[in-house]
Each structure stands twice: as structure tokens, then as C-alpha cells.
Amino acid sequence: MKCAPFDYVRASSVEETVTVLGETDGEGKILAGGQSLVPVLALRMARPAVLVDVNRIPGLSAIRRVEDTLEVGATVRHSRLVEQTEHPLLAEAARWIGHTAIRSRGTTGGSIAHADPSAELPVVAVATGATVTVTGPRGARAVDAEDLFVGALTTSLDEDEMITAVRFPLPSRWGFAEFARRHGDFALVTAVVTEVRGRPRITFGGVSSVPQRATDAEQALSDGRPAAEVARTAAEEIEPTADLHGSVEFRRAIAAEMTRRALAQFDSPREHSR
Numbered sequence: 001m002k003c004a005p006f007d008y009v010r011a012s013s014v015e016e017t018v019t020v021l022g023e024t025d026g027e028g029k030i031l032a033g034g035q036s037l038v039p040v041l042a043l044r045m046a047r048p049a050v051l052v053d054v055n056r057i058p059g060l061s062a063i064r065r066v067e068d069t070l071e072v073g074a075t076v077r078h079s080r081l082v083e084q085t086e087h088p089l090l091a092e093a094a095r096w097i098g099h100t101a102i103r104s105r106g107t108t109g110g111s112i113a114h115a116d117p118s119a120e121l122p123v124v125a126v127a128t129g130a131t132v133t134v135t136g137p138r139g140a141r142a143v144d145a146e147d148l149f150v151g152a153l154t155t156s157l158d159e160d161e162m163i164t165a166v167r168f169p170l171p172s173r174w175g176f177a178e179f180a181r182r183h184g185d186f187a188l189v190t191a192v193v194t195e196v197r198g199r200p201r202i203t204f205g206g207v208s209s210v211p212q213r214a215t216d217a218e219q220a221l222s223d224g225r226p227a228a229e230v231a232r233t234a235a236e237e238i239e240p241t242a243d244l245h246g247s248v249e250f251r252r253a254i255a256a257e258m259t260r261r262a263l264a265q266f267d268s269p270r271e272h273s274r
Helices: 014-023 037-042 078-083 088-095 100-105 108-114 120-128 215-222 227-237 248-267
Strands: 007-010 028-031 050-053 063-066 069-073 131-136 139-144 149-151 162-169 173-179 189-196 199-205
Touching: 014 028, 014 050, 014 131, 014 162, 069 108, 078 088, 078 100, 078 108, 088 120, 088 173, 088 189, 108 120, 108 162, 120 162, 120 189, 120 199, 173 248, 189 248, 199 215, 199 227, 199 248, 215 227, 227 248
Parallel strands: 007 050, 028 050
Antiparallel strands: 063 069, 069 162, 131 139, 131 162, 173 189, 189 199
16 A cells, blocks of 8 residues: 655754644644654555655754753654663663664654654653653743653644654663563563652553553652562552553563563663663
8 A cells, every 4th residue: 555645845944844734734744764654654544734854954863961861852863872872771772672774764753752652762751751842833842751641642742843852861770671572573561660860760661551650669669678569569550451462460460570670770780781
């Protein structure tokens, strides 16, 4: 099957992008890496009237340290996240994204905006308390990652807004564990344990429509409870959804094990590898 017909605009600025999106009355889509959008277009599950290519916009492919955060531009490829050394957790998570071809084209902003509940970057964004810079016709605004994701493949972005950057705080400690049936598959469960600005965070991806934090387990970790107890608390606290890949009980069991693995990294900082 081929894509339905659409107009193509190669934007030269963020301002041009949001202007074009505003003129499409909700029928415009942003094209960056295209790793999520193009397959959907090919299946005609989406039929936008206009595609706005943002790959040539200056400044969107920058990575820079801003105080205790790493600011990542919207068109930064996943492969560059793997290569950067300022944010080891972000590099580790990016290694788990798809395959080499996907990592070479997929973008940070695209992954965050797509809001796939099994994707790695959304769960890391929530796990680190990331802030997403969103620009629209009324200017730029900062959105907490937890407020951005409102459902599976759904964000709080307006139709005439775009993500321009994401600021990921640098955790002082972290652990990352993911379970997928095959290399490159979307995660059935991802567990991320972080210490950000002196406070622990335990976050899961793949268990429901949005990344979930386990705040009771965070308190148990803060209180110095044993890892097994923290993992059990986290698994009991979350609210997984069942699908063809696994039942609620299956996801709880995997969540407990992934939490234990992430906590082992969290308690014993080292060079993490896939």
C-alpha cells in the first residue's frame, strides 16, 4: 500500500513550522526521522494533508549541558544519544531502541511526541523529571514530561505546537532494565530507578498507556528498605494492562524482576552495557 496524497513543506524555522501547522486545521504532521510516521502513512492509518519537514531547521540538532541537565534538540538522532557521554542513562536507554537503522534516523523529539507507551525515551523522561520545550504560535512553554503523556500515542500538545528540545536532568545514580521478547522489539516492561536532585524515582514503561511512577516504592527505597521489598512494592503498586503479549500477573512479575535488576545497577554504579 502507498501513502495517501499530501503536500510537502520543508520548513526553515520553528516559526514557519507552527504557522503551517496552524493553517492545516489539524491536518498537518511533522516529519523528522519518520520511523514511526512513515509506516503509519504507508498503511493509510493516517492521512495528513500536509507534511512539514523539520530536518533543516537550525539549532534543533544540538546537544548541550545546561546546569544539571542535558538539553537535547528535537532532531537529535538516537545514535547520537548512544554516543554522547554526558548522560549515561540516556545513552543506555537509546541502545535499546530498535535496530541500527532505526537509531540512525529516529529522533528524540519524534519519540517523545509519538508517546508510544513501550518506547524508551518517554519512560526515561519521566524517570528523570525531564522538561519538554514546546513551541506554538503563542511562543514557547515548558511542560513536565509527566504532564505531556496523557495516553497511548497521545500527548497534551496542541495541533499547532511542536517539541523543540527536551531537558533531561542528570541523575546522581541510576539503573535501567528492560524485557523484550527479541532484540529490537518494543519493551514489554522497562524499569528505571534514578536519584535526581537527592530524591529517588522508580518508573515503568510498557505496563500501561503512559509511563508509571511507583511512589510507594520510591518511599520504601528512600527509607532504606531491602531491594526485594522495594521491587515487590513497586510491582504491587503499578496498574498494568493486559494484552496479547501478557496478562496483568505476567507484567507484575516481570516488573518486579526488572526493578530488582535496575536496583542492582542503582546500588552498584558501573559501566552499563547491553
